[in-house]
Amino acid sequence: MIKVEGYPNLYRDEKTGAIVNCDKKGYEEYKRISNQKNLEKQELDNIKKDIDEIKTMLRQIING
Secondary structure (H helix, E strand, O other), X not given: OEEOOOOOOEEXXXXXXXXXXXXXXXXXXXXXXXXXXXXXXXXHHHHHHHHHHHHHHHHHHHHO
């Protein structure tokens, strides 16, 4: 692989010409942040579902 000038973590694959990012620490941080965002989204979705259930129950109570 050939180092890309001006970019410390980028390399060009000699066979395919593809640019490859070899920053493992940066990739692990990206995965950690992505997983955290997914967990937060799931939690928010669960809260929305709970609120919808509460609203439905309140409507049932009000309507008798």
